[in-house]
Amino acid sequence: MDNSAKHLLQRLVRRIPVSMLKSTLDKWERLTAEKRKSLDFTQSKWIITQELVALYITENPNQGMWHTFQLVEPEDDAHSVELMQFKELFKSHLRELQRNVSVKIKKHTDQAVWIRVAWGDGLSSPNHLKATYVVLYLQTPYVFVNALSSKHKPLLLQALTLSTRHQQIKAANLSGQKLTALRDLLMRQYQQVKLRVEKVQAEASANRHRMARETFGDGMLPALQSAVFKLETKFKGPTNEAMTQRDEPFICSVKFSSSNLLESLRHCASSGIASTPVTPMLSSIPLKGRNYFVITDNVLTA
Amino acid sequence: KCFLPPGVLSHLSLLEVQARSRGSQVPQQPSRVKELKAKVEALTSQRDQLKAEAPVDKQRVDGEDEEMDVDSESSELFHLMARHSELMDLLHAHNLIGGYDAITTNRGKSMCFSLATQYEGVYLDTYNLELNLKPNVRISRHNIPPFIPLNSLAEQSDLQTDVRAFLATVSQHLNAFAGRRQQLKLVKEQHKSVEVMESNLLCSILVLMFTVPKKTPLLCTLEYTDHTRCLPTQVHLNCEDELLPDSPKWKKNCSLLMEVPVHRALTAIKKASDII
Numbered sequence A: 001m002d003n004s005a006k007h008l009l010q011r012l013v014r015r016i017p018v019s020m021l022k023s024t025l026d027k028w029e030r031l032t033a034e035k036r037k038s039l040d041f042t043q044s045k046w047i048i049t050q051e052l053v054a055l056y057i058t059e060n061p062n063q064g065m066w067h068t069f070q071l072v073e074p075e076d077d078a079h080s081v082e083l084m085q086f087k088e089l090f091k092s093h094l095r096e097l098q099r100n101v102s103v104k105i106k107k108h109t110d111q112a113v114w115i116r117v118a119w120g121d122g123l124s125s126p127n128h129l130k131a132t133y134v135v136l137y138l139q140t141p142y143v144f145v146n147a148l149s150s151k152h153k154p155l156l157l158q159a160l161t162l163s164t165r166h167q168q169i170k171a172a173n174l175s176g177q178k179l180t181a182l183r184d185l186l187m188r189q190y191q192q193v194k195l196r197v198e199k200v201q202a203e204a205s206a207n208r209h210r211m212a213r214e215t216f217g218d219g220m221l222p223a224l225q226s227a228v229f230k231l232e233t234k235f236k237g238p239t240n241e242a243m244t245q246r247d248e249p250f251i252c253s254v255k256f257s258s259s260n261l262l263e264s265l266r267h268c269a270s271s272g273i274a275s276t277p278v279t280p281m282l283s284s285i286p287l288k289g290r291n292y293f294v295i296t297d298n299v300l301t302a
Numbered sequence B: 001k002c003f004l005p006p007g008v009l010s011h012l013s014l015l016e017v018q019a020r021s022r023g024s025q026v027p028q029q030p031s032r033v034k035e036l037k038a039k040v041e042a043l044t045s046q047r048d049q050l051k052a053e054a055p056v057d058k059q060r061v062d063g064e065d066e067e068m069d070v071d072s073e074s075s076e077l078f079h080l081m082a083r084h085s086e087l088m089d090l091l092h093a094h095n096l097i098g099g100y101d102a103i104t105t106n107r108g109k110s111m112c113f114s115l116a117t118q119y120e121g122v123y124l125d126t127y128n129l130e131l132n133l134k135p136n137v138r139i140s141r142h143n144i145p146p147f148i149p150l151n152s153l154a155e156q157s158d159l160q161t162d163v164r165a166f167l168a169t170v171s172q173h174l175n176a177f178a179g180r181r182q183q184l185k186l187v188k189e190q191h192k193s194v195e196v197m198e199s200n201l202l203c204s205i206l207v208l209m210f211t212v213p214k215k216t217p218l219l220c221t222l223e224y225t226d227h228t229r230c231l232p233t234q235v236h237l238n239c240e241d242e243l244l245p246d247s248p249k250w251k252k253n254c255s256l257l258m259e260v261p262v263h264r265a266l267t268a269i270k271k272a273s274d275i276i
Helices: A003-015 A018-028 A033-038 A044-057 A083-097 A153-163 A179-186 A204-217 A239-247 A259-272 A281-290 B009-024 B024-051 B056-094 B150-156 B163-190 B248-259 B262-271
Strands: A066-074 A100-105 A115-117 A127-136 A144-148 A166-176 A224-234 A250-257 A292-296 B101-103 B108-117 B122-132 B138-142 B197-200 B205-212 B214-225 B234-239
Touching: A003 A044, A018 A033, A018 A044, A033 A044, A044 A127, A044 A259, A066 A179, A083 A100, A083 A115, A083 A153, A127 A153, A144 A179, A153 A166, A153 B024, A153 B205, A166 A179, A166 A292, A250 A259, A250 B056, A259 A281, A259 A292, B108 B163, B122 B163, B122 B214, B138 B150, B150 B163, B163 B197, B163 B205, B163 B262, B214 B262, B248 B262
Parallel strands: A224 A292
Antiparallel strands: A066 A144, A066 A166, A100 A115, A115 A127, A127 A144, A224 A250, B101 B108, B108 B122, B122 B138, B197 B205, B205 B214, B214 B234
C-alpha cells in the first residue's frame, strides 16, 4: 500500500462516524469475518487506521519491495528458540537500541512470524503508517524485510540477530515485490530437481527439456520478477578499440524482468534460446536463491 | 603333336603326383560314389514314407509350434516380470536396511541420493540431495527444507572421506522431523478435543491445551531438543491449579509423554479419563 493510499484510508476512516465504522467495513467485504472480529472499535480512529493498514499489508504481501537477509553463525541454542522467547528477546533488544518504538509480533497459521515496527525518534511518537514489516520463520535462516530506512537498518538487524540467537546477519541478495515468490524460492517449496533415472534421449530437444526442468524445476515456479547482474568486467569488443584499451572495468548492469522470470528462463532453455546445459549465471538464481549478482572478470561473486 | 595350353602339362603331372601319393584311396572312389548314391536313395524313400504318415498330424504339429511360440513369448514375458519384481523386492529390501536410491548425474561428475522418510510403517516425503564429486565433494542441488541445518551437518561429518556418515545423519534428521510432523498430524486428526496452541516448522516444539474433567485448562509444552529423535526431551505442564501438575497421576502422564509418541500417549491419557 503506497503512502497516498494510506493517507486516503486515514482520511476516510476519520470521516466515517465511529458508530458507522463497523457496519461500513462489513459492507466493504474486503476483510474476512475473522479479521473484522479482531478489530477493536473502541480504540481511537488513528489506531483503527493503523490496524487496517497492517491487516491490508499482511493480506497483500506481494507489494512494495522485500529484501532478504540471512542469519548466519547460529549459537548452540538457536534451534530451540520458540515464539514467546523470540518475542520477548526481540522487543527488549530493539527497545534497548531505540527507545521510541512500537512493536507488534504475530504468528500466522503457516508458521510465518510477522513483525511490525513503527519507529519514533526522541521527539515524535512512532509512525505507524511508515512501519517496517519483517517476516521470518523460526528455525530457518531467512528474514524478509519491507520498508526499512537506512537509518533504522542496523538497529533492526542487530535486534533480529540477537533474538534469534545468531552471531551475524548478511544480505542474501534476493529481493522482489512478491514475498510469496521469494519465500517459495528459499523454502524450496516448489517441485524441484526431478532426479530419477532417465534414459539418455537421442533427441536434442528432449535433452533441452530435461536440462531445463532439472535446472529450474517442474510445474509452477515461484513468481520471481527480476534478476540483476552487475558487470564489472573489462570491455571486450573487436570494433571498439578505445574501450578495449581501457584498463578500468566496464561497469554495466543487466536486469531481467518478467511476470515470472524462472518460467521464462526455463522456457528459454527448453526451446533452445538459451544454450544448455544452462549457464551457471542463470542456474545460480534457483540454485542459490538469489537475484542479485556481481560479475567480475574471474568469478561470479557477491 | 598336341596343342595344349601352357601350364596344362605341369598341372597334369601335378595331378599324377597327387594320385600316386594318395595311394590306394583313389581306386575306391567309384565304389564310394556308388555307396553314397545308394544311401541317398534309402534316405529319400524313408523321408517319403514319413511324409506319407505325417499329413494328419501336420496341423497339430504346426499348431503346437504356434502354441510353443506363444508360450515361449509369454514365458519370456513372465520371466521378465519375475525378474522385475525380484529386482523391486531387492530395491525395497535395500531401502529398508538403510540404503538410498542413488544415481550418477552430470556425466558422472555428481551423484544424486534419494532419502526416503517413513514413520510407523508409512512412507512419507522423499528428499533428494545431489553432491558434486569433482574437484571435491560439495552439496549441489537439493530439496531439503532450510530448517534442517544441512551445511552444519556437512561440516560435522567429513564430506570428503565419509559421505555415508553424512547421508546417515541427514537421513536421521529428516526421518525424525517427518516422524514428529506425522505425530502432530495424527494428534490433530485423532484428538479434536486437544487444541494445538503452538508448533513450529521443525516440529521441535508443541504446545497443547488439554481440558481436565473438572473443566480446568491444562497447558502442556513438549520440547523436542534432540532433532534426531521423535520423542520429546522435556515436558512442562502449566495449570491454574498449581497442585495438578505435581499430582502422581500427572507425573505419570508426563513420563508417558516422554516415552510414547504423543498421539498414542493422548489416547491412553484419555482412556484413563485424565483429560476430555
